[in-house]
Amino acid sequence: MEKKTLLTVKNLHVSYDTPKGVVEAVRGVSFELGQERLGIVGESGSGKSQTGRAILRLTASRSRVRAECVEFDGIDLLHASESTMRGIRGNRISMIMQDPQYSLNPVMTVGEQIAEAYRIHSSAGRKKARQHTIEMLNTVRIREPEKVYHLYPHEVSGGMGQRIMIAMMLIPEPDLIIADEPTSALDVTVQLQVLALLDDMVRERGMGLIFISHDLQLVASFCDRVLVMYGGRVMEVLEAKNLENAQHAYTRGLLNCLPKLDGSHEILPVLKRDSSWLE
Amino acid sequence: MAEQYSTSENPIHRINAWLRSDAPDSIFQARCQRFYFNWLEFKSNPIALLGFLIILVLVLISIFAPWITGGDGLKQDLSQRLLPPSSKYWFGTDGFGRDIFDRIIWGSRITLFIVGLVGIIVVPIGMLIGTIAGYLGGWVDNVLMRFTDIFLAFPRLILALAFVSALGPGLGNAVLAIALTTWSPFARIARAETLTIRNAEHIMAAQVQGASTGRILLYHITPLCLSSMIVRLTLDMAGIILTAAGLGFLGLGAQPPLPEWGAMISAGRQFLVDQWWVATIPGIAILTVSMGFNLLGDGLRDVLDPRSGE
Amino acid sequence: MIKVDDLNVVFGTGASSVHALRGVSFHVGKGESFGLVGESGSGKTTVLRVIAGLNSHWSGTIEVDQIRLGEKREKSFRKRLQMVFQDPYGSLHPRHTVNDILKEPLIIHRFDKIEKRILQALDEVGLGAQFRFRYPHQLSGGQRQRIAIARALILEPSVVLLDEPTSALDVSVQAEVLNLLLGLREEHGLTYIMVSHDLAVVGHLCERIAVMNRGMIVEEMTDEQLRSNTTRHGYSQQLLVASKGFDREAIQKFMDFS
Numbered sequence: 001m002e003k004k005t006l007l008t009v010k011n012l013h014v015s016y017d018t019p020k021g022v023v024e025a026v027r028g029v030s031f032e033l034g035q036e037r038l039g040i041v042g043e044s045g046s047g048k049s050q051t052g053r054a055i056l057r058l059t060a061s062r063s064r065v066r067a068e069c070v071e072f073d074g075i076d077l078l079h080a081s082e083s084t085m086r087g088i089r090g091n092r093i094s095m096i097m098q099d100p101q102y103s104l105n106p107v108m109t110v111g112e113q114i115a116e117a118y119r120i121h122s123s124a125g126r127k128k129a130r131q132h133t134i135e136m137l138n139t140v141r142i143r144e145p146e147k148v149y150h151l152y153p154h155e156v157s158g159g160m161g162q163r164i165m166i167a168m169m170l171i172p173e174p175d176l177i178i179a180d181e182p183t184s185a186l187d188v189t190v191q192l193q194v195l196a197l198l199d200d201m202v203r204e205r206g207m208g209l210i211f212i213s214h215d216l217q218l219v220a221s222f223c224d225r226v227l228v229m230y231g232g233r234v235m236e237v238l239e240a241k242n243l244e245n246a247q248h249a250y251t252r253g254l255l256n257c258l259p260k261l262d263g264s265h266e267i268l269p270v271l272k273r274d275s276s277w278l279e
Numbered sequence: 280m281a282e283q284y285s286t287s288e289n290p291i292h293r294i295n296a297w298l299r300s301d302a303p304d305s306i307f308q309a310r311c312q313r314f315y316f317n318w319l320e321f322k323s324n325p326i327a328l329l330g331f332l333i334i335l336v337l338v339l340i341s342i343f344a345p346w347i348t349g350g351d352g353l354k355q356d357l358s359q360r361l362l363p364p365s366s367k368y369w370f371g372t373d374g375f376g377r378d379i380f381d382r383i384i385w386g387s388r389i390t391l392f393i394v395g396l397v398g399i400i401v402v403p404i405g406m407l408i409g410t411i412a413g414y415l416g417g418w419v420d421n422v423l424m425r426f427t428d429i430f431l432a433f434p435r436l437i438l439a440l441a442f443v444s445a446l447g448p449g450l451g452n453a454v455l456a457i458a459l460t461t462w463s464p465f466a467r468i469a470r471a472e473t474l475t476i477r478n479a480e481h482i483m484a485a486q487v488q489g490a491s492t493g494r495i496l497l498y499h500i501t502p503l504c505l506s507s508m509i510v511r512l513t514l515d516m517a518g519i520i521l522t523a524a525g526l527g528f529l530g531l532g533a534q535p536p537l538p539e540w541g542a543m544i545s546a547g548r549q550f551l552v553d554q555w556w557v558a559t560i561p562g563i564a565i566l567t568v569s570m571g572f573n574l575l576g577d578g579l580r581d582v583l584d585p586r587s588g589e
Numbered sequence: 590m591i592k593v594d595d596l597n598v599v600f601g602t603g604a605s606s607v608h609a610l611r612g613v614s615f616h617v618g619k620g621e622s623f624g625l626v627g628e629s630g631s632g633k634t635t636v637l638r639v640i641a642g643l644n645s646h647w648s649g650t651i652e653v654d655q656i657r658l659g660e661k662r663e664k665s666f667r668k669r670l671q672m673v674f675q676d677p678y679g680s681l682h683p684r685h686t687v688n689d690i691l692k693e694p695l696i697i698h699r700f701d702k703i704e705k706r707i708l709q710a711l712d713e714v715g716l717g718a719q720f721r722f723r724y725p726h727q728l729s730g731g732q733r734q735r736i737a738i739a740r741a742l743i744l745e746p747s748v749v750l751l752d753e754p755t756s757a758l759d760v761s762v763q764a765e766v767l768n769l770l771l772g773l774r775e776e777h778g779l780t781y782i783m784v785s786h787d788l789a790v791v792g793h794l795c796e797r798i799a800v801m802n803r804g805m806i807v808e809e810m811t812d813e814q815l816r817s818n819t820t821r822h823g824y825s826q827q828l829l830v831a832s833k834g835f836d837r838e839a840i841q842k843f844m845d846f847s
Binding site for chain 1: 629764767788794812815827828833836837
Binding site: 301302303304305306308309313479480481483484485486487488489490494498499502503 | 638641642643662664667668670671672674675676679680681682683684685686688693694697698719720722723724727737740744
């Protein structure tokens with residue numbers, strides 16, 4: 001694989017104000033991403049989603065983002081103007097969210113929405129956009145794309161909805177996809193099928209992928225590298241295939257407390273959190 | 280248990296720590312905390328705060344009316360008729376030589392009386408009908424909601440007029456008429472809220488425990504509907520005040536010599552061109568209070584609406 | 590302890606009706622843990638809801654403790670069978686404190702020594718008295734689920750229905766809750782029926798597991814069979830493969846079982 005750095009994040013901090021005081025969601029996260037699949041794993045509150053959003057400056061309005069550097073293909077995302085950001089979001093960096101029902105416009109057919117996404121980014125004509133959309137639906141392995149084109153978001157199943165989201169995110173041919181728990185709401189088998197599809201797309205088109213998930217095993221089996229987060233910090237960066245040899249106590253603890261398919265009914269080892277991890 | 284809060288000598292710091300503690304020791308502390316955090320959020324909205332202050336001033340004025348004014352707002356002095364605002368009569372005098380300032384102050388009691396009584400009648404009725412219809416569904420829902428629709432279909436002031444002319448004019452009947460025309464949207468809202476709450480897992484948990492339908496309605500569903508009812512009531516207050524003023528203006532509400540603001544406008548109508556203050560001052564009072572309630576309602580919605588997230 | 594025979598559930602009428610359960614039968618012995626695994630729409634949660642009395646449109650027979658259940662449940666029966674729900678955020682009343690939540694079942698069933706029982710229940714699920722006056726939003730997901738378990742156990746039931754009790758929790762918290770459930774079963778001799786989409790979780794807690802698909806039980810197996818990977822039905826095989834993570838080749842072979 002060609003080692004071209006696509007995204008550099010250095011010392012990223014995200015904090016936001018609540019009535020109870022300032023909450024530090026992300027505290028000093030740094031990583032580099034090439035054309036590879038990077039998994040960000042963590043439990044709730046680890047700051048994994050905030051990290052993904054901060055890259056696209058999509059954090060909530062009450063929050064503050066600080067960093068030494070967030071650079072995407074030579075563009076400083078921290079200080080880019082809002083219009084530059086609009087040009088990047090969706091066009092060059094796409095984001096796939098957890099629930100397609102909330103991310104799709106309920107009063108537009110899914111086909112029209114994909115076609116519109118294409119037209120915004122390519123200024124193609126109506127007819128060409130439609131044709132391209134149907135091709136795209138075909139690529140994400142939706143049977144009878146002509147028929148699905150005219151369905152409304154509530155008429156499609158969760159798995160199909162997520163495929164449609166992927167089609168919509170891929171149609172502008174972005175360089176980087178940030179997928180935030182893209183399949184957590186789906187059944188295991190459907191989840192894996194959707195991931196297989198995402199995998200194909202990323203490989204064929206040479207994109208970078210940031211895959212944010214709580215599922216350590218899934219991420220390890222799917223990605224090239226895994227970044228383990230806890231309490232807003234990076235605990236450890238691993239080659240995915242070396243997961244079994246993880247060094248950090250947190251990663252080890254996470255692995256150990258998973259119930260195994262060995263049919264034993266033993267008490268599971270409980271993860272002991274160490275305050276020194278956050279120093 | 281009290282030691283954990285006494286780390287600071289300053290009592291304000293101690294109260295603050297008590298309110299912000301993650302582990303309340305009593306139900307009282309838990310309730311105070313929830314109130315405190317709602318207040319913090321409410322306070323951060325200056326417009327809502329303005330509305331709250333207007334209503335607070337209204338309440339204080341009506342409580343302290345006897346001390347604020349010299350008389351009872353009814354004393355006539357025909358030698359002092361229709362005097363313009365001055366240092367003696369701040370808002371001038373009306374056609375019977377009564378001090379308009381005094382009457383406005385005393386009138387605040389009537390306004391609060393109307394608004395409060397309508398609220399006390401309307402919220403329980405709307406809640407009862409709405410939650411029963413929403414929770415039981417089926418034919419009960421159909422019957423109750425068609426009944427509600429009948430009331431919803433009439434224009435408010437017209438229906439109130441019909442009631443008052445049937446029952447006879449007077450403040451009590453005006454309140455009753457307004458209540459009868461106001462409850463139906465509350466039933467609708469309570470039903471809509473109940474429909475979304477009905478399938479929540481905590482309601483199922485109560486069913487599995489064997490809670491009776493009445494208990495689920497009263498103890499589990501009602502508290503969750505209450506906040507949207509309060510918000511709706513505050514937003515409706517302006518309309519209630521205007522309807523009451525409208526009835527007063529038409530002579531069907533509070534009867535003379537009661538200083539009801541709507542009736543005051545009506546009485547000042549004949550002097551509108553030459554003695555503008557007689558009708559204008561009560562008009563401003565109605566406007567201010569209506570706006571106060573509206574602003575307060577908007578602010579409360581932001582704080583209390585469960586959908587805005589905890 | 591529990592016998593379910595030829596359970597059928599149909600939602601709706603006419604052309605739009607959905608046959609949610611088709612002839613589901615199983616039995617669970619006293620002190621046993623029985624698991625129902627399946628994907629969404631398999632009807633696994635419907636089975637639990639019918640047993641709990643939350644769903645009245647069913648046919649077939651259900652026996653609990655030799656008592657045949659009708660559509661209406663006696664109040665005294667409610668005490669014996671309790672349920673823990675999936676969503677720790679939705680299963681606690683947002684305006685009730687922990688104290689209110691735990692007191693409610695005690696009041697309904699007219700228990701005495703309410704204060705003592707509440708403190709004991711909190712203690713049993715590993716939460717101290719300091720949690721007593723908190724609102725649900727002041728609790729973490731795991732703590733909420735502990736409260737939900739305490740609420741189910743405070744009536745001293747013999748059967749507890751578990752509807753995906755850990756699927757909304759982080760894995761480290763899931764381990765704690767699973768340990769708690771294992772310990773409580775031992776201590777009180779409880780009978781569990783657990784529903785989950787996660788084979789590993791069900792396999793960890795239950796001795797016997799039924800795999801459901803489209804409203805039917807396609808296969809019943811023991812933990813032994815799960816361990817040795819000797820499931821017979823293709824659908825259970827596929828679930829087993831899927832729960833082991835991303836495997837490009839295996840996914841290619843996935844079929845649609847309908």
